[in-house]
Amino acid sequence: MIALPIAGHWFERKALGDGITLLWEPHVHPLLRCNIWHVAGRDCDLLVDTGLGVASLAEAAADLFEKPLTVVLTHCHMDHAGGAHEFGVCCVHAAEAQALTNASNHLPLDAAAYSPNDLAWFSGIGYDISGGLLTAIPHAGFDPGTHVMQAAEASHLIGEGDMVDLGDRKFEVLHLPGHSPGSIALWDAQSGTLFSGDAIYDGPLLDQIPGSDIPAYIRSMERLRALPARIVHAGHEPSFGRGRLVELADAYLNSRSDP
Template identity: 90%
Template sequence: MSALPIAGHWFERKALGDGITLLWEPHVHPLLRCNIWHVAGRDSDLLVDTGLGVASLAEAARDLFDKPLTVVLTHCHMDHAGGAHEFDTCCVHPAEAAALAEASNHLPLDVSVYSADDLAWFAGIGYDISGGLLAAIPHAGFNPVTHVMQAAQASRLIGEGDVVDLGDRKFEVLHLPGHSPGSIALWDAASGTLFSGDAIYDGALLDQIPGSDIPAYIHSMERLRDLPVRVVHAGHDPSFGRDRLVELADAYLTSRSKT
């Protein structure tokens, strides 16, 4: 692996209004570039997912964390839960807790360890990772070859119908397995806002990886299609509205009806 430059800063952010801030890691390949969402509430704040964990999210976003913070992991793949060890208020679905505690969803950042078949598979679903998973490193001395995901402990197990209450807004937990066993989304019915994690996003959906389940994904997609959303803030790629949600759900359901 050729030497990578040191990034001047690791995280970018954008305030979207309605108390919502998007954070992301621009030097990470889109395959692993998770959307991290901060939602400001009256009594407490919400953080949805924690990114790859190669740099300190707690330090980079410390100015946002001025109230009690609840961290919800939509699932425990490395790109969403890599930074979870920095926070002591992580909520996960019971089906994801062991993976978080064991850091078992580690994905090597060194692409030289991937076989030609692995690289071809990723390319076939729209992710060419042959050029590397990082375009820079977060600080001097960071070695992508030796980096491993850090384990973390869940402080609360949450599932279907549970509520994350920020005081002035409430998010209902939807269990949407398929991408992973404990994939969840957070639904604010009052505003029509959905934080969907990797249950649905405007990109290549992964349903043939360890822990995925296509029949479960089909059922989850049918649920999502019927949800009266105004805006979906997903785990990857841009946010979108209900019309695009329906298009994406229909495309997935049609593709899987042929298999």
Template identity: 45%
Template sequence: MADAWFRSVTVSPGVVKIWEPAVHPFFQANLYRISGRDRDIQLDFGTGVQSLPAFAPAGDKPLLAIASHVHIDHVGSFFEYADRAGHPLEAPFFADMRDDMAFGAMFRDHPEPLAVLPEGFVLADYRIEPAPLTQLLDEGDTVDLGDRLFTVLHLPGHSPGSIALLDERNGEFFAADAIYDGYLVDDVPGADIETYLRTMERLRALDVSMVHAGHGESFGRQRMQEIAEGYLRKHGG
């Protein structure tokens, strides 16, 4: 069932993007499996309508599951992993996945959240399973895969504990929902425009070569600067 639910494509060496094509575009996030010599990262976890690890199992290396933030489209299968990391500001929300922060009710109540209902899936029963963090990741922390090293950036605004991963050696940046090429959501509980403006200022100056975003397609530094500058102009920053 999971094989029919997810799609995947290799976007750079050792990096596979995974998504759920039957999920409404608003809830359709990009999930990334990042392979390293000594261990792997699974960054973000979809809606949980179907099991992500059933589609992309861990393999024979240790795997660290990292949630960029607590919203429904990024945490659905998070509970299925043993080693779970996220930002301390959102740790209480991962522990209970309450609707006012994870937005499970928003998905349940949407008129058409899914183009296809999997066999046996009942939308009215949909809940996000609690996934207490086993590791905290904050600004400046690193995640070492043996042959590549990621630095954690805390980029709040879309949510209080939004984090991203930067490979400073090659400039590959996994931005999650801090920035993507589309309407940037800043009007949900936990979002804050003034904080987001500071994040955009930081992103505008960030030296990267490729941005793998939480939604839509990947893009380069120039496009990231354009998106950040557009948001700053929109809000007078």
């Protein structure tokens, strides 16, 4: 395996306005490069997902975490929940809690761990991971071949219709299974803002992985299509507006419609 360089810093960030900051891990392959969202509130702040967990998000973004912080995981795949162990107040859907406790949604970071058939499957859905899943390491001595996801505990179970209240804005929990059993989104109806996790994003959607459910995904996608979202901040790739939301939903529904 080719030795990877040590990254000068692991996380990038961009303030988007409306109290929202995007953080991401530029040295992670797009398959696992999760969008991490920080939302500033009056009484407390919100963190949506925690990234891969190979470097400390709590340290890198300590200046953003000075107020009480509620962490919500849109689901418990490694790229979204890998850093959850760093935070005390961690909310997940009940259908994801055991996976978080068991750290069972781990993917190897070294391409050598994947068979030719595995690599071909990922390539077929739009992700060439033959070169590995990292382009750098976070610190000296880090070994992608031995890294495993760290287990964490859910402090709160959340589900359909629950509210995440920041004091000056509230987010409604939408249960949108399909990608995973407990996939959720957070919906601010007042501003038309949706944090969609991996229920929908502008890239290859994964619905044939362990825990996924295509009929459930179809129902979730129909629900998303009808949502009057102004802006969608997704789990991967750039944010988009309602027009693109409808296009993406229609593309998925057409791809899964009966012949």
